[in-house]
Amino acid sequence: MRDGAITILAPMPDTPAEAAGVRPGDIILEVDGVSIQRMSLLEVVRLIRGEEGTTVTILLRHLSSAEPVSVEIERDIIQLESVNLLMQVGRIGHLRMSGFTGSTNDELEEALERFERSKGLGIVLDLRNNPGGLVSSVVDVTSQFIDDGLVLYQIDAKGNRRNWGVKSGGKALDIPMVVLVNEFSASASEVFTGAMIDNDRATVIGATTFGKGSVTNLWPLDDGSGVNFTTARWFTPNGSLIEGEGITPDVLLETIDEDEDEDLHLDRAIEILKQELGEGTAAQNK
Numbered sequence: 321m322r323d324g325a326i327t328i329l330a331p332m333p334d335t336p337a338e339a340a341g342v343r344p345g346d347i348i349l350e351v352d353g354v355s356i357q358r359m360s361l362l363e364v365v366r367l368i369r370g371e372e373g374t375t376v377t378i379l380l381r382h383l384s385s386a387e388p389v390s391v392e393i394e395r396d397i398i399q400l401e402s403v404n405l406l407m408q409v410g411r412i413g414h415l416r417m418s419g420f421t422g423s424t425n426d427e428l429e430e431a432l433e434r435f436e437r438s439k440g441l442g443i444v445l446d447l448r449n450n451p452g453g454l455v456s457s458v459v460d461v462t463s464q465f466i467d468d469g470l471v472l473y474q475i476d477a478k479g480n481r482r483n484w485g486v487k488s489g490g491k492a493l494d495i496p497m498v499v500l501v502n503e504f505s506a507s508a509s510e511v512f513t514g515a516m517i518d519n520d521r522a523t524v525i526g527a528t529t530f531g532k533g534s535v536t537n538l539w540p541l542d543d544g545s546g547v548n549f550t551t552a553r554w555f556t557p558n559g560s561l562i563e564g565e566g567i568t569p570d571v572l573l574e575t576i577d578e579d580e581d582e583d584l585h586l587d588r589a590i591e592i593l594k595q596e597l598g599e600g601t602a603a604q605n606k
Contacts, residue, residue: 332398373396375392378390420457421454441597446589447499448501450508453508462516465522466516472514498523503529518560525589
Protein backbone atom coordinates (compact mmCIF):
# COMPACT_ATOMS: atom_id res chain seq x y z
CA MET A 321 0.00 0.00 0.00
CA ARG A 322 1.44 3.38 -1.03
CA ASP A 323 -0.45 6.69 -0.74
CA GLY A 324 -3.67 4.73 -0.30
CA ALA A 325 -3.17 2.70 -3.49
CA ILE A 326 -2.21 -0.96 -3.75
CA THR A 327 1.11 -0.76 -5.55
CA ILE A 328 3.15 -3.63 -6.96
CA LEU A 329 6.75 -3.25 -5.83
CA ALA A 330 7.90 -5.82 -8.38
CA PRO A 331 6.58 -8.96 -10.05
CA MET A 332 8.61 -12.01 -9.11
CA PRO A 333 11.15 -12.92 -11.81
CA ASP A 334 10.16 -15.55 -14.38
CA THR A 335 6.53 -15.71 -13.25
CA PRO A 336 3.23 -15.43 -15.19
CA ALA A 337 2.74 -11.89 -13.84
CA GLU A 338 6.08 -10.71 -15.22
CA ALA A 339 5.42 -12.46 -18.54
CA ALA A 340 1.99 -10.78 -18.78
CA GLY A 341 3.56 -7.33 -18.51
CA VAL A 342 3.17 -6.44 -14.83
CA ARG A 343 5.84 -3.86 -13.94
CA PRO A 344 7.36 -2.43 -10.77
CA GLY A 345 5.28 0.48 -9.51
CA ASP A 346 2.02 -0.66 -11.15
CA ILE A 347 -1.15 0.38 -9.29
CA ILE A 348 -3.98 -2.18 -9.20
CA LEU A 349 -7.37 -0.69 -10.13
CA GLU A 350 -9.62 -3.71 -10.77
CA VAL A 351 -9.56 -7.49 -10.51
CA ASP A 352 -11.83 -9.39 -12.93
CA GLY A 353 -13.84 -6.23 -13.49
CA VAL A 354 -14.34 -5.53 -9.78
CA SER A 355 -13.03 -2.20 -8.46
CA ILE A 356 -10.67 -2.66 -5.52
CA GLN A 357 -11.22 0.86 -4.19
CA ARG A 358 -11.46 0.76 -0.37
CA MET A 359 -10.46 -2.92 -0.32
CA SER A 360 -7.71 -4.12 2.00
CA LEU A 361 -4.56 -5.75 0.66
CA LEU A 362 -5.76 -9.09 2.00
CA GLU A 363 -9.07 -8.79 0.13
CA VAL A 364 -7.28 -8.00 -3.15
CA VAL A 365 -4.88 -10.92 -2.71
CA ARG A 366 -7.86 -13.24 -2.23
CA LEU A 367 -9.39 -11.99 -5.49
CA ILE A 368 -6.17 -12.56 -7.42
CA ARG A 369 -5.38 -16.01 -6.08
CA GLY A 370 -7.08 -19.08 -7.54
CA GLU A 371 -6.70 -22.54 -8.97
CA GLU A 372 -3.67 -23.40 -11.08
CA GLY A 373 -4.41 -23.01 -14.79
CA THR A 374 -7.26 -20.53 -14.36
CA THR A 375 -6.89 -16.90 -15.40
CA VAL A 376 -7.36 -13.56 -13.70
CA THR A 377 -7.66 -10.18 -15.43
CA ILE A 378 -6.16 -7.20 -13.65
CA LEU A 379 -6.61 -3.56 -14.61
CA LEU A 380 -3.37 -1.67 -13.90
CA ARG A 381 -1.94 1.79 -14.25
CA HIS A 382 1.75 1.79 -15.09
CA LEU A 383 4.03 4.20 -13.28
CA SER A 384 4.83 6.15 -16.44
CA SER A 385 1.32 6.25 -17.92
CA ALA A 386 -2.02 7.87 -17.13
CA GLU A 387 -3.99 5.31 -19.15
CA PRO A 388 -4.90 1.99 -17.47
CA VAL A 389 -4.05 -1.30 -19.15
CA SER A 390 -5.63 -4.72 -18.73
CA VAL A 391 -3.45 -7.81 -18.33
CA GLU A 392 -4.57 -11.44 -18.25
CA ILE A 393 -2.51 -13.75 -16.07
CA GLU A 394 -2.70 -17.53 -16.00
CA ARG A 395 -2.41 -18.70 -12.41
CA ASP A 396 0.40 -21.13 -11.67
CA ILE A 397 2.30 -22.65 -8.77
CA ILE A 398 5.30 -20.38 -8.18
CA GLN A 399 8.64 -21.95 -7.34
CA LEU A 400 10.40 -19.50 -5.06
CA GLU A 401 14.08 -18.97 -5.89
CA SER A 402 15.39 -15.74 -4.47
CA VAL A 403 19.09 -15.80 -5.41
CA ASN A 404 20.68 -15.93 -8.85
CA LEU A 405 24.40 -15.60 -9.64
CA LEU A 406 25.70 -14.81 -13.12
CA MET A 407 29.45 -14.45 -13.60
CA GLN A 408 30.36 -11.48 -15.81
CA VAL A 409 33.47 -10.68 -17.82
CA GLY A 410 36.39 -9.86 -15.55
CA ARG A 411 35.34 -12.44 -12.91
CA ILE A 412 32.66 -10.12 -11.51
CA GLY A 413 29.66 -11.85 -10.00
CA HIS A 414 26.21 -10.34 -10.64
CA LEU A 415 24.28 -11.61 -7.61
CA ARG A 416 20.60 -10.83 -7.97
CA MET A 417 18.42 -11.23 -4.87
CA SER A 418 14.66 -11.00 -5.46
CA GLY A 419 13.48 -11.47 -1.87
CA PHE A 420 14.38 -12.54 1.66
CA THR A 421 12.69 -15.89 2.22
CA GLY A 422 13.31 -18.82 4.50
CA SER A 423 15.66 -20.37 1.95
CA THR A 424 17.52 -17.22 0.81
CA ASN A 425 20.52 -17.68 3.09
CA ASP A 426 21.01 -21.30 1.95
CA GLU A 427 20.70 -20.20 -1.69
CA LEU A 428 23.22 -17.44 -1.03
CA GLU A 429 25.74 -19.86 0.45
CA GLU A 430 25.46 -22.04 -2.64
CA ALA A 431 25.97 -18.98 -4.86
CA LEU A 432 29.03 -17.92 -2.85
CA GLU A 433 30.52 -21.39 -3.27
CA ARG A 434 30.03 -21.09 -7.04
CA PHE A 435 31.59 -17.63 -6.95
CA GLU A 436 34.63 -19.03 -5.15
CA ARG A 437 34.97 -21.95 -7.58
CA SER A 438 34.88 -19.41 -10.43
CA LYS A 439 37.71 -17.49 -8.73
CA GLY A 440 35.54 -14.38 -8.60
CA LEU A 441 37.08 -11.04 -7.71
CA GLY A 442 34.05 -9.00 -6.62
CA ILE A 443 30.25 -8.97 -6.44
CA VAL A 444 27.53 -6.59 -7.58
CA LEU A 445 24.67 -7.44 -5.23
CA ASP A 446 21.50 -6.41 -7.05
CA LEU A 447 18.52 -5.57 -4.83
CA ARG A 448 16.51 -3.67 -7.43
CA ASN A 449 12.77 -4.40 -7.18
CA ASN A 450 13.39 -6.55 -4.09
CA PRO A 451 10.25 -6.10 -1.92
CA GLY A 452 11.85 -7.53 1.23
CA GLY A 453 10.74 -10.48 3.32
CA LEU A 454 11.66 -12.04 6.64
CA VAL A 455 13.68 -10.20 9.29
CA SER A 456 15.39 -13.45 10.26
CA SER A 457 16.44 -13.93 6.64
CA VAL A 458 17.94 -10.46 6.20
CA VAL A 459 19.86 -10.87 9.47
CA ASP A 460 21.32 -14.16 8.21
CA VAL A 461 22.14 -12.72 4.78
CA THR A 462 23.71 -9.54 6.16
CA SER A 463 25.81 -11.66 8.51
CA GLN A 464 27.45 -13.30 5.49
CA PHE A 465 29.05 -9.93 4.67
CA ILE A 466 29.64 -8.25 8.06
CA ASP A 467 31.56 -9.81 10.95
CA ASP A 468 30.30 -7.75 13.91
CA GLY A 469 27.85 -5.11 15.11
CA LEU A 470 24.20 -4.48 14.35
CA VAL A 471 22.07 -5.35 11.35
CA LEU A 472 19.18 -3.17 12.56
CA TYR A 473 17.18 -2.26 15.62
CA GLN A 474 13.48 -1.65 16.11
CA ILE A 475 11.53 0.63 18.45
CA ASP A 476 7.96 -0.26 19.40
CA ALA A 477 5.09 2.04 20.35
CA LYS A 478 6.14 1.97 24.01
CA GLY A 479 9.70 2.96 23.20
CA ASN A 480 11.13 -0.51 23.80
CA ARG A 481 14.21 -1.26 21.70
CA ARG A 482 15.18 -4.61 20.20
CA ASN A 483 18.58 -5.10 18.59
CA TRP A 484 19.22 -7.53 15.75
CA GLY A 485 22.92 -8.34 15.86
CA VAL A 486 25.26 -9.82 13.28
CA LYS A 487 25.78 -13.58 13.52
CA SER A 488 29.25 -15.07 13.34
CA GLY A 489 30.61 -17.24 10.56
CA GLY A 490 30.01 -15.08 7.48
CA LYS A 491 31.40 -16.55 4.24
CA ALA A 492 31.80 -13.28 2.27
CA LEU A 493 33.39 -10.93 4.79
CA ASP A 494 36.25 -9.85 2.53
CA ILE A 495 34.70 -10.00 -0.93
CA PRO A 496 34.72 -6.52 -2.57
CA MET A 497 31.15 -5.52 -3.28
CA VAL A 498 28.86 -2.87 -4.73
CA VAL A 499 25.14 -2.89 -3.85
CA LEU A 500 22.63 -1.79 -6.51
CA VAL A 501 19.18 -0.51 -5.42
CA ASN A 502 16.22 1.40 -6.85
CA GLU A 503 13.00 3.03 -5.71
CA PHE A 504 11.33 -0.39 -5.40
CA SER A 505 13.94 -1.88 -3.08
CA ALA A 506 11.88 -2.14 0.10
CA SER A 507 11.67 -3.43 3.65
CA ALA A 508 14.31 -6.11 4.32
CA SER A 509 16.32 -5.01 1.29
CA GLU A 510 16.50 -1.53 2.86
CA VAL A 511 17.65 -3.08 6.14
CA PHE A 512 20.48 -4.83 4.28
CA THR A 513 21.39 -1.67 2.39
CA GLY A 514 21.43 0.45 5.55
CA ALA A 515 23.67 -2.06 7.28
CA MET A 516 26.11 -2.01 4.36
CA ILE A 517 26.32 1.80 4.45
CA ASP A 518 26.54 2.21 8.22
CA ASN A 519 29.22 -0.47 8.51
CA ASP A 520 31.22 0.93 5.56
CA ARG A 521 31.02 -2.51 3.98
CA ALA A 522 30.05 -1.65 0.40
CA THR A 523 29.41 1.21 -1.98
CA VAL A 524 25.67 1.54 -2.61
CA ILE A 525 24.50 2.99 -5.93
CA GLY A 526 21.13 3.60 -7.57
CA ALA A 527 18.03 5.49 -6.37
CA THR A 528 16.66 6.27 -2.93
CA THR A 529 14.81 3.16 -1.76
CA PHE A 530 11.08 2.72 -1.12
CA GLY A 531 10.87 3.62 2.58
CA LYS A 532 9.07 0.61 4.10
CA GLY A 533 10.55 -0.08 7.51
CA SER A 534 7.79 -1.02 9.92
CA VAL A 535 6.53 -4.09 11.77
CA THR A 536 2.83 -4.77 11.15
CA ASN A 537 0.38 -7.26 12.63
CA LEU A 538 -2.86 -8.29 10.95
CA TRP A 539 -5.83 -8.82 13.27
CA PRO A 540 -8.53 -10.92 11.57
CA LEU A 541 -12.17 -9.91 12.06
CA ASP A 542 -15.23 -12.18 12.20
CA ASP A 543 -16.46 -11.10 8.75
CA GLY A 544 -13.24 -12.31 7.09
CA SER A 545 -11.65 -8.89 6.82
CA GLY A 546 -8.81 -7.66 9.01
CA VAL A 547 -7.15 -4.63 10.53
CA ASN A 548 -3.44 -4.03 10.01
CA PHE A 549 -1.59 -2.39 12.91
CA THR A 550 1.90 -0.91 12.84
CA THR A 551 3.60 -1.99 16.06
CA ALA A 552 7.23 -0.95 15.59
CA ARG A 553 9.64 0.85 13.25
CA TRP A 554 13.06 -0.18 11.96
CA PHE A 555 16.27 1.81 12.16
CA THR A 556 19.68 1.29 10.57
CA PRO A 557 22.64 0.61 12.91
CA ASN A 558 23.51 4.32 13.08
CA GLY A 559 19.92 5.33 13.83
CA SER A 560 18.44 6.29 10.44
CA LEU A 561 14.67 5.76 10.21
CA ILE A 562 13.70 3.65 7.20
CA GLU A 563 9.91 4.14 7.25
CA GLY A 564 8.87 6.97 4.95
CA GLU A 565 12.48 7.99 4.34
CA GLY A 566 14.19 5.17 2.48
CA ILE A 567 17.94 4.74 2.13
CA THR A 568 19.89 7.22 0.03
CA PRO A 569 22.72 5.55 -1.93
CA ASP A 570 26.34 6.71 -1.87
CA VAL A 571 26.05 7.27 -5.63
CA LEU A 572 22.73 8.45 -7.09
CA LEU A 573 22.00 7.38 -10.66
CA GLU A 574 19.61 9.03 -13.10
CA THR A 575 16.45 7.14 -14.04
CA ILE A 576 16.77 5.32 -17.34
CA ASP A 577 14.06 4.83 -19.95
CA GLU A 578 12.00 1.65 -19.52
CA ASP A 579 12.58 0.84 -23.20
CA GLU A 580 16.37 0.96 -22.83
CA ASP A 581 17.77 -2.41 -23.92
CA GLU A 582 21.05 -2.19 -22.00
CA ASP A 583 21.21 -2.35 -18.23
CA LEU A 584 23.14 0.90 -17.78
CA HIS A 585 22.87 0.88 -13.99
CA LEU A 586 24.38 -2.60 -13.78
CA ASP A 587 27.13 -1.48 -16.15
CA ARG A 588 27.85 1.48 -13.85
CA ALA A 589 27.92 -0.77 -10.79
CA ILE A 590 30.44 -3.08 -12.46
CA GLU A 591 32.53 -0.06 -13.50
CA ILE A 592 32.64 1.24 -9.91
CA LEU A 593 33.50 -2.21 -8.57
CA LYS A 594 36.36 -2.59 -11.04
CA GLN A 595 37.67 0.84 -10.02
CA GLU A 596 37.62 -0.22 -6.37
CA LEU A 597 39.34 -3.50 -7.21
CA GLY A 598 42.03 -1.58 -9.08
CA GLU A 599 42.53 0.83 -6.18
CA GLY A 600 42.81 -2.10 -3.78
CA THR A 601 45.44 -3.77 -5.94
CA ALA A 602 47.41 -0.52 -6.23
CA ALA A 603 47.36 -0.05 -2.44
CA GLN A 604 48.66 -3.58 -1.88
CA ASN A 605 51.55 -2.98 -4.29
CA LYS A 606 52.77 0.15 -2.48
